[in-house]
Amino acid sequence: MMQHLPILPVLIPMLVAVLMLLPPFSTTLNRQRAISFVGVIATLAVSIQLILIADSGIINIYQLGNWQAPFGIVLIADRLSSLMILLTMVLAFGALLYGVAADDRTGMFFYPLFMFQLMGINGAFLTGDIFNLFVFFEVLLLASYALVVHGGGKQKTLASVHYVTLNLIGSALFLFALGIMYGVLGTLNIADMAVKVRTLSGADKLLAQVGGMMLLLVFGLKSAMFPLHFWLSRTYSSVSAPVAALFAIMTKVGIYSILRIFTVVFGDHAGELANLAGAWLWPIAILTIAIGAIGALASQTLRMLVSNLVIVSVGTMLCALAINTPESAAAALYYLIHSTLITGAMFLLADAIAEQRGKVLDRFARSRRMCQSLPLGIAFSLAAVSMIGLPPFSGFLGKVMILQTAVEPSEIAWAWSAILIASLMGVIAMSRGGSTMFWRVGGEPNFCEMLPTVKLVAVFFLLAMSPLLVIFGGQITEFTTQTATQIYQQAENPHMLLPSLNTKGG
């Protein structure tokens, strides 16, 4: 049983989703809720087990159907994959908890779509084969296309047209890149690609370079790096709250893929193609931070502000990836955990605030006092402080760690000034928004509709992760450091990820 663990984070959500489309579950919403929770908690348990195994240093390589890698398809549960899966499931639990309260009634098939989305995300994190990465990207995208318009409305349709079109073009580019890579390298297994890419020269090298840059473009579109970020703010600010919270992990799928591919395949050891993306990542990271910070200052609604801060966080992580050392990757991973959970919490909170403010929604404008301004205010100040990166919460710790890993004077100059100025702009935007929403009140509310407790529980569940990330900071940074070291070891010796001929798989 233990050897089959890596496939379970893909299988469980898929089976649950399919079950929900069948009669005993398809008829009642309550049964769907129950089985979704069972599915998410089961997957969460599996992911904890996976991370415990990965923490002992074992890389669990699962060969589907026992076909020998690199000819067959493999799933790889190393530290990085296990960490990402656990993160996804924690976030999904929070989002689901919030969704149960109301948002599942605004349209059909919320839970099956949610589960298919989880299946795609988990699969993308686990796969050790770049074509399968494409397939799982499509699975998560198809589910997300439907989730974007879930609930209906003009804004959602409009955002969805851009989102779908852009991602379809992105998929086409991904396939072009895969075709080039297969044509040049004759393999699509990530580890095997890393082995083959070292021996390239001449025309093949140029082709692989084109393929690699196209991959960067595709992952950049997923992670919303400048100048491919335009879709993000409109999409994230118009979708329903649990979906937006779950989407917090979607940009990280792009960051994860960049880390995986551009460290293992096109990393320091890639022969003539070493550090293919390095020269590009720096300016892109700085510009992403800048454009996100400017967007944050110009935001008129809380959701738009959070979306723009997502772009800033993407830029911050790209900055760490551009520094390209195991230490910076470790810092980026810590920041990634923080940013995913807090962004998720913030989107849920924005929806709760919008619900309490009547017609003003989450716009930064004068309105009546919120009925539950105390719990919401506490949650908002916690989330805002953590998200912008002020002490004492995890955002601060993450940013400090990233800043510390910049060593070269030029790196320090760029990274420090960009990240710190963006933080300052974040503080200004957040405090302006917060003070308008909570303090510029005109009179008492006419009637009070209390938020369902479960919504507040969901918000505080995700928010609690921020102090926890600080309290257990020692253990977590140790884990992320080991994770980053393992990734750089894989880059040095990709054979780690290729099982020898006689090992038994699934």
Place this chain on the structure above:
Amino acid sequence: MELIYALCVGVLTTCGIFLTLRGRTFPVVMGLTMLSYAVNLFLFSSGRLVVNGAAILGTTEQYADPLPQALVLTAIVIGFAMTAYAVILAMRARADLGNDHVDGSEKALDMQMKEKLK
């Protein structure tokens, strides 16, 4: 054969990119379709072009690479589903927004027309 094949992929990609940059949803969907055709042809050629080669061992002297064929099959299925979704979404957008412009409003398009008339 290589030249014709490459030209086909190139022309399809060019048309696809041109059409996806248009302002209305119908040409955009057409463009996406063409782009996916181009991609499928391109993927197919990544295993090198072989005439009269079987993809099964022990049947011929000359073999074709079976993997790109499997990849293309997957890509076709996914591309087809995506196109179907894009069509439905375009129709939904037409109904919800009252026009078929990708930005949801005619303004940008009107401006272009006026420029042309001048």
